[in-house]
Amino acid sequence: MKRKAIAGGLVALLMLGATACSQGGAAAGGSSPTAKNADAGTVKSASAPLPAPFNAGEVHVAIVQNTGQGDYFQQYLNGTRLQAKALNMKLDVYDAQGDNATQASQLDQAIASGATGIIVRHGFADTLCPGVNKALDKGVKVVIYDVEIQKCAPRAVQTQQSDAKMASLVLDQMAKDVGKNVNVGYVNVAGIAPLDRRDVVWQQYKKDNSWTEKFKTGKYTSSSATDSAPMVDNALKANSDVVAVYAPYDELSKATLSGLDQNPQLKSKVKVYGADISTADIELMKAPGSPWVATGATDPNAIGAAVTRTLALDMAGQLSTLKVEFPPILVTQQTLRDKNINNMNDLRAAEPSLNISDVSSSAWIPAVQF
Numbered sequence: 001m002k003r004k005a006i007a008g009g010l011v012a013l014l015m016l017g018a019t020a021c022s023q024g025g026a027a028a029g030g031s032s033p034t035a036k037n038a039d040a041g042t043v044k045s046a047s048a049p050l051p052a053p054f055n056a057g058e059v060h061v062a063i064v065q066n067t068g069q070g071d072y073f074q075q076y077l078n079g080t081r082l083q084a085k086a087l088n089m090k091l092d093v094y095d096a097q098g099d100n101a102t103q104a105s106q107l108d109q110a111i112a113s114g115a116t117g118i119i120v121r122h123g124f125a126d127t128l129c130p131g132v133n134k135a136l137d138k139g140v141k142v143v144i145y146d147v148e149i150q151k152c153a154p155r156a157v158q159t160q161q162s163d164a165k166m167a168s169l170v171l172d173q174m175a176k177d178v179g180k181n182v183n184v185g186y187v188n189v190a191g192i193a194p195l196d197r198r199d200v201v202w203q204q205y206k207k208d209n210s211w212t213e214k215f216k217t218g219k220y221t222s223s224s225a226t227d228s229a230p231m232v233d234n235a236l237k238a239n240s241d242v243v244a245v246y247a248p249y250d251e252l253s254k255a256t257l258s259g260l261d262q263n264p265q266l267k268s269k270v271k272v273y274g275a276d277i278s279t280a281d282i283e284l285m286k287a288p289g290s291p292w293v294a295t296g297a298t299d300p301n302a303i304g305a306a307v308t309r310t311l312a313l314d315m316a317g318q319l320s321t322l323k324v325e326f327p328p329i330l331v332t333q334q335t336l337r338d339k340n341i342n343n344m345n346d347l348r349a350a351e352p353s354l355n356i357s358d359v360s361s362s363a364w365i366p367a368v369q370f
Contacts, residue, residue, distance in 0.1 A: 038074075041368045041369060042369055044357065044366060046364050050364050060090045060116055061115050061117040062118050062119070063119040066122035071300075072249075076301070076304040082301075082368045117314070117315045120156075122145065132144070132149060141311060141315045145159050145307050159326070160325055161194065162328055163194045163197035164197060165296075171246070173293075174246065174273045177293065178244045183211075183212045184213055184214065184242055184243065185256075186215065186247075225251040232245075233258070236263045240263070243271065248275040257272065257291065298327070302356050303326055309365055313362060
């Protein structure tokens, strides 16, 4: 009965993610976060006068997302919205729902709309660079999140999680748990900047620990968890001798859990190591018999807010760097259980380092903290 309950809960979560995506449009204003991922945050009071252009009323900005589906992206957008509101920004939201050509077209729409600052979140450099450079040429400030774009658009500001550190934290735990000379599985997708950076670390750990990679599978779409689950199921059926799976994106971690639900004889034998965190992820990690034992994480709400502050500083001419990184932490299933952590608020209380309201901030910025 427990296995059926866990499987049913996972299916419900996957359906919820798909619904959240379908409710968002491909144009401005779509892809609102679900209630579970819409943390309110608190706003710190500013202690200095606003600089231009923020001292002249509402400032028009936009975020152009490759996809808004999934817990991580919903939380990220929630943080973006709250920080934009605190800064009196009019925020247009574009969601390409995983279509790269649509994202490029929406970037052009954002430029044409008169936005004076644009956040570009995920996607591919080849399709985004022409639009990014067009925006910069027009004097629009552009902040990139998790796209390797410096080679073709060196004037854009690059922001990202410290993906190498995130992968190392989790893979250190995996090495401690499963040891050397074992068979492992890998669920990842090439061509996505943060996943590529995590892959570099994976390749080194695999070599250092003499892990045999029995399969690599996964798909990056607007419904990565749902679309990747059958692939993981098939891979597990063909490679039942693996003892661990590394899936460095929480939608791929969910796909791995779903694949293991279809192979219950493996569920107690295979450990899952992931990335990212949300209240839904915490529930999945804490579920009875859950194989998801560790994840590397930041608070996506806080990241979304910090990237918005980075854009504000750039628009005010006060940003002194072209690259900003956000540090991750390790979250283990054991810690969640030992500290009775049931949601993101509990996790923030237990791990204060998740609060990065002092990153990309200034005395004139009413920073949102979570």
